Amino acid sequence: MEYNVQMTVNGKAVSGKVEARTLLVQFIREHLRLTGTHVGCDTTQCGCCVIHVDGVAMKSCTMLALQADGKSILTIEGLAAADGALHPMQQAFRDHHGLQCGFCTPGMVMMGVDIARRLPGADEKTVRHQLEGNICRCTGYQGIVEAIMDASAKMHAAKA
Amino acid sequence: MHNFNYHHAADIADAALKLKVTVEPKLLAGGMTLLPTLKNRLAQPSDLIDLAKIDGLKGISVEGKEVVVKAMTTHAVVAASTDVRKAIPALADLADGIGDPAVRHRGTIGGSVANSDPAADYPAGVLGLDAVVETNERKINADDFFTGLFETALKPGEIITAVRFKIPDRAHYMKFRHPASGYAVVGVMVAQYGAKVRVAVTGAGPNAFRVRAMEDALEKSFAPASVANIKIPAGDLLGDIHCSAEYRAHLVNVYARRCVEALVK
Numbered sequence: 426m427e428y429n430v431q432m433t434v435n436g437k438a439v440s441g442k443v444e445a446r447t448l449l450v451q452f453i454r455e456h457l458r459l460t461g462t463h464v465g466c467d468t469t470q471c472g473c474c475v476i477h478v479d480g481v482a483m484k485s486c487t488m489l490a491l492q493a494d495g496k497s498i499l500t501i502e503g504l505a506a507a508d509g510a511l512h513p514m515q516q517a518f519r520d521h522h523g524l525q526c527g528f529c530t531p532g533m534v535m536m537g538v539d540i541a542r543r544l545p546g547a548d549e550k551t552v553r554h555q556l557e558g559n560i561c562r563c564t565g566y567q568g569i570v571e572a573i574m575d576a577s578a579k580m581h582a583a584k585a
Numbered sequence: 586m587h588n589f590n591y592h593h594a595a596d597i598a599d600a601a602l603k604l605k606v607t608v609e610p611k612l613l614a615g616g617m618t619l620l621p622t623l624k625n626r627l628a629q630p631s632d633l634i635d636l637a638k639i640d641g642l643k644g645i646s647v648e649g650k651e652v653v654v655k656a657m658t659t660h661a662v663v664a665a666s667t668d669v670r671k672a673i674p675a676l677a678d679l680a681d682g683i684g685d686p687a688v689r690h691r692g693t694i695g696g697s698v699a700n701s702d703p704a705a706d707y708p709a710g711v712l713g714l715d716a717v718v719e720t721n722e723r724k725i726n727a728d729d730f731f732t733g734l735f736e737t738a739l740k741p742g743e744i745i746t747a748v749r750f751k752i753p754d755r756a757h758y759m760k761f762r763h764p765a766s767g768y769a770v771v772g773v774m775v776a777q778y779g780a781k782v783r784v785a786v787t788g789a790g791p792n793a794f795r796v797r798a799m800e801d802a803l804e805k806s807f808a809p810a811s812v813a814n815i816k817i818p819a820g821d822l823l824g825d826i827h828c829s830a831e832y833r834a835h836l837v838n839v840y841a842r843r844c845v846e847a848l849v850k
């Protein structure tokens with residue numbers, strides 16, 4: 426049996442037909458062809474698939490597409506400004522060398538934005554703890570942590 | 586993943602009805618346990634009944650000497666609740682230590698308690714804080730709730746609606762965190778209610794349990810030394826690739842002592 430699903434993805438209304446077992450990440454990658462969201466483990470461990478659902482970071486490999494019905498989704502493709510200017514978190518990853526191969530990066534950036542939202546001014550220890558569900562094989566995390574702290578400070582300064 | 590039918594329940598009565606009329610149904614809460622189980626094909630339900638759209642199953646309230654957490658409240662919401670932080674900081678800390686932020690944004694107290702995973706954190710909170718598990722049919726005391734490995738007193742078709750925690754004079758929760766998953770290799774909750782003390786352990790046995798010998802000793806004298814020499818028999822505990830039953834028995838002792846240390850500091 427197929428089900429109709431509708432949601433807003435990066436500001437655009439989308440809809441499609443899915444099986445009940447279709448994962449949200451499959452819907453995003455295979456139906457919508459937004460392949461910025463990665464699948465690193467498929468077992469809820471690595472965080473490569475992190476997206477925002479109604480503004481909150483979640484692992485899209487462990488949600489059914491149907492669980493996102495009616496929700497507003499933000500993926501890495503929707504983060505930059507319409508004119509192409511990078512989001513402060515993306516810019517900070519670039520400035521601080523927060524990526525090497527880039528596989529974990531979409532999830533890291535989306536989780537970074539979520540950390541900045543929830544814990545303004547988080548210190549290094551807090552940021553490291555908050556990254557418990559995001560795994561990077563390359564960088565050793567140093568640049569990632571620096572990027573998140575830097576962007577978080579800039580995002581809050583811009584708001585104030 | 587095998588396929589299944591998917592339903593939204595409009596309210597608790599609707600969920601109960603759908604549980605009755607489908608062949609082999611399962612409730613879906615946050616999906617942080619159920620979806621990984623389905624991916625591994627360890628279960629094959631015919632129908633998933635999603636509780637997410639039932640507004641009445643979400644939220645936290647303080648009612649007299651109790652904190653009531655409705656079943657679909659996520660770990661993140663419990664961790665961030667100023668009411669919980671004020672009334673039972675140990676419970677906020679427990680919720681904040683579950684998995685990682687993305688898991689806490691979806692996983693719910695109802696799903697965690699219903700699952701009775703031997704390594705889950707909430708069972709130590711439910712048992713240590715003398716909670717009552719409320720379902721659509723009855724109220725179940727924590728002492729009667731966890732009955733075995735992934736087994737509870739819940740009957741087929743029964744739905745957890747809320748967990749009612751008794752506010753202690755003081756309480757502390759600590760776990761030896763599995764470095765990869767975050768689950769409790771061993772977790773201990775120590776809570777004091779006047780002259781009474783409860784010591785609840787998760788991670789170590791097939792299901793969460795109380796350590797009466799430690800409770801008695803702490804009721805006589807609430808000090809780290811009271812529990813330091815109380816050994817837990819390893820015979821009934823879990824040994825697996827992570828560590829032996831003897832090591833877990835040792836950890837129970839260490840973490841109980843550290844909880845008391847934190848409380849008397």
Ligand SMILES: Cc1cc2nc3c(=O)[nH]c(=O)nc-3n(C[C@H](O)[C@H](O)[C@H](O)COP(=O)(O)OP(=O)(O)OC[C@H]3O[C@@H](n4cnc5c(N)ncnc54)[C@H](O)[C@@H]3O)c2cc1C
Nearest residue numbers: 614615616617618619684692693695696705706745767768
């Ligand atoms: C990477 C990862 C790390 C984790 N780390 C930890 C950790 O450190 N500590 C920890 O405690 N847990 C951990 N978990 C588990 C997590 O806390 C789950 O959220 C929780 O165990 C299940 O809650 P859920 O809402 O996701 O339930 P689901 O997965 O939706 O459901 C679990 C089970 O409960 C049943 N159920 C759900 N709601 C109800 C209800 N209201 N009434 C009756 N039955 C119900 C379902 O039918 C199912 O059988 C982790 C999970 C992951 C994926």
Ligand code: FES
Nearest residue numbers: 465466471472486
């Ligand atoms: S792909 Fe989702 S957590 Fe790894």
Ligand code: FES
Nearest residue numbers: 525529561562563
């Ligand atoms: S940059 Fe390669 S996995 Fe993180």
